[in-house]
Amino acid sequence: MASKITSSSTAEYFSKNLQQVGFSSGTKAVLTTLKEAVDNSLDACEDAEILPEVAVIIEKKGQGNQKNMDMIRIEVSDNGPGIDPDDLPRVYGEYLASSKFGRGRCSRGQQGIGISAATTWAQITNARGVKVTTKTSKMRTALQAVIEVDIKKNQGVFREKKNIDWDRPHGTTVEFFIDGRVQLQGEGGLLTYLMGTSIVNPHMTLKYKINDEEEVVLERVSNEKIQIPEAVPPHPHTMKLGEFLHHTHLFGKVNLDNFLKKGFSRVNEGTFKDLIAAGLKKPWLNESLTSLDEGKLKTIYTSLQNAKLMAPSTRSVLSIGEAALSKSINRMGEVDFFSVVSRKPAICDAKPVVVEVAIARLKDSKQDADDQVTVLRFANRVPLQFDKAACAIAKALESVNWRTYGLAQPKNSIPLGPYVIAVSVVSPFIKFKNASKETIDASDELVEELRLALIQAGQRLSRHINREKRAEDLEHKIRHIEQFGPILIEGIGRITNAPESRLKKAREGLMKLLGRDADHAQNALDLAVEKHAAQEARRKKKEGQEANDETEDAKEVEA
Ligand SMILES: Nc1ncnc2c1ncn2[C@@H]1O[C@H](COP(=O)(O)OP(=O)(O)OP(=O)(O)O)[C@@H](O)[C@H]1O
Numbered sequence: 230m231a232s233k234i235t236s237s238s239t240a241e242y243f244s245k246n247l248q249q250v251g252f253s254s255g256t257k258a259v260l261t262t263l264k265e266a267v268d269n270s271l272d273a274c275e276d277a278e279i280l281p282e283v284a285v286i287i288e289k290k291g292q293g294n295q296k297n298m299d300m301i302r303i304e305v306s307d308n309g310p311g312i313d314p315d316d317l318p319r320v321y322g323e324y325l326a327s328s329k330f331g332r333g334r335c336s337r338g339q340q341g342i343g344i345s346a347a348t349t350w351a352q353i354t355n356a357r358g359v360k361v362t363t364k365t366s367k368m369r370t371a372l373q374a375v376i377e378v379d380i381k382k383n384q385g386v387f388r389e390k391k392n393i394d395w396d397r398p399h400g401t402t403v404e405f406f407i408d409g410r411v412q413l414q415g416e417g418g419l420l421t422y423l424m425g426t427s428i429v430n431p432h433m434t435l436k437y438k439i440n441d442e443e444e445v446v447l448e449r450v451s452n453e454k455i456q457i458p459e460a461v462p463p464h465p466h467t468m469k470l471g472e473f474l475h476h477t478h479l480f481g482k483v484n485l486d487n488f489l490k491k492g493f494s495r496v497n498e499g500t501f502k503d504l505i506a507a508g509l510k511k512p513w514l515n516e517s518l519t520s521l522d523e524g525k526l527k528t529i530y531t532s533l534q535n536a537k538l539m540a541p542s543t544r545s546v547l548s549i550g551e552a553a554l555s556k557s558i559n560r561m562g563e564v565d566f567f568s569v570v571s572r573k574p575a576i577c578d579a580k581p582v583v584v585e586v587a588i589a590r591l592k593d594s595k596q597d598a599d600d601q602v603t604v605l606r607f608a609n610r611v612p613l614q615f616d617k618a619a620c621a622i623a624k625a626l627e628s629v630n631w632r633t634y635g636l637a638q639p640k641n642s643i644p645l646g647p648y649v650i651a652v653s654v655v656s657p658f659i660k661f662k663n664a665s666k667e668t669i670d671a672s673d674e675l676v677e678e679l680r681l682a683l684i685q686a687g688q689r690l691s692r693h694i695n696r697e698k699r700a701e702d703l704e705h706k707i708r709h710i711e712q713f714g715p716i717l718i719e720g721i722g723r724i725t726n727a728p729e730s731r732l733k734k735a736r737e738g739l740m741k742l743l744g745r746d747a748d749h750a751q752n753a754l755d756l757a758v759e760k761h762a763a764q765e766a767r768r769k770k771k772e773g774q775e776a777n778d779e780t781e782d783a784k785e786v787e788a
């Protein structure tokens with residue numbers, strides 16, 4: 230008997246496979262829900278050119294519905310543009326509904342799965358979807374509604390809906406009640422995520438309150454609105470055959486020559502002769518796309534792959550910048566030392582990419598010298614927190630010989646020491662290894678670009694470590710002379726029968742030589758205090774002048 234073949238809706242698929250999109254445990258469920266909401270808030274603010282203010286509340290509200298789970302309330306508010314009420318069901322209750330598909334911009338969201346998966350998790354574990362309050366600048370009152378996913382139809386539905394007065398001109402607040410667990414520290418910790426997010430988003434003001442802990446406010450350190458570069462059309466060499474065929478469907482009834490020129494970057498009249506040499510037949514250029522059969526389209530695809538085309542432009546990538554990243558690092562706590570490297574945009578696997586690295590040592594670091602350094606990974610300014618080993622960033626870190634730069638490192642692994650190494654990859658086309666966007670695919674070209682950035686940062690670190698080492702060595706030697714010098718003076722005094730007054734002079738001379746006499750030390754201290762005050766005054770004056778000027782090139786700062 231033939232078995233009955235059925236098909237399921239996208240929502241049905243995801244509701245059964247939520248572990249694939251970040252909901253595989255209680256702690257991950259809380260982190261993923263928070264992350265999807267914050268990503269959306271930041272993307273929406275950037276799209277609307279608003280400096281983001283994001284407020285997060287996470288609290289345990291008692292026992293969860295499942296065994297070993299707590300009931301967790303997660304609230305995320307933003308001052309973004311708000312969402313048109315008609316769009317609410319699609320945004321929160323429909324899978325694969327996104328404003329960002331393949332548009333070639335460096336946004337955090339790309340797929341249209343994130344927030345609908347969080348709604349589904351809330352629904353599955355607590356029988357209630359997401360509560361959204363939103364207001365656009367056109368609306369007089371805000372709309373407050375509960376939205377759920379109709380899993381059979383992959384459709385969002387309103388459960389409750391009312392208009393309310395809201396003191397904000399525009400923005401969105403979402404509230405989820407879910408089964409989960411709160412983990413603060415460590416790789417998958419909420420604080421790790423919040424700290425990471427603030428490092429790579431210097432223009433964001435973030436407030437967060439978790440359980441009974443005091444509210445933390447991280448003010449923005451950059452007032453520059455993020456200018457997201459215009460998207461560029463895809464480069465043919467980044468496309469697989471299926472994607473190419475899909476791309477032709479999007480264009481419909483245009484002639485092939487126009488499709489090639491408008492649909493891709495780096496294809497123009499001038500490249501047509503190369504395409505023809507590579508197999509494309511000239512008369513096809515004047516045919517309508519819809520009349521070209523699959524065989525011809527495959528030949529066109531192959532000729533595009535074989536033709537020599539200019540590498541894609543790097544115009545569409547966005548970098549955080551050394552100055553902003555430097556200031557952001559200082560939000561992490563008291564920093565002992567840091568170095569920042571921001572590479573120029575490069576092309577890896579035919580896609581534009583910018584790699585940036587920051588290495589910092591925190592004063593109150595709880596890490597020991599033989600703990601691995603803390604690695605913070607970012608893709609399009611979103612922290613990546615799981616499955617580190619398989620990620621391009623970890624592979625690059627392990628391939629660098631950190632011993633040359635003064636760090637301890639077991640063979641082919643992450644270096645050791647009380648350091649934080651933050652690595653950011655920004656690209657309109659980041660290739661993730663999984664739908665939950667946790668690891669970046671480790672292609673050879675990307676790993677090499679990452680390596681170069683790490684080596685540059687490592688060189689700066691080693692200069693600092695060497696200086697520290699030299700100062701330490703000198704202190705050690707002085708202490709030695711300080712200890713044995715007087716004994717030597719006594720000995721010589723005894724042999725030469727020198728009077729006590731002579732010996733006293735010799736001892737004082739020695740201390741002066743070593744810079745340890747009280748007067749000398751006092752003078753040096755006074756001079757240092759004076760210099761420091763003058764420097765502070767200069768810095769304050771400069772800061773006043775450059776209050777909003779982010780262009781300064783802070784390459785290496787030592788506290
Ligand atoms: N806080 C918000 N303010 C304004 N618009 C929003 C907000 N949250 C979501 N949106 C809109 O809803 C769309 C869908 O969001 P969703 O998270 O499902 O997809 P995405 O962010 O495009 O991709 P991903 O699945 O990778 O997160 C977004 O593309 C955006 O247009």
Ligand SMILES: [Mg+2]
Binds near residue numbers: 265337343
């Ligand atoms: Mg999203």
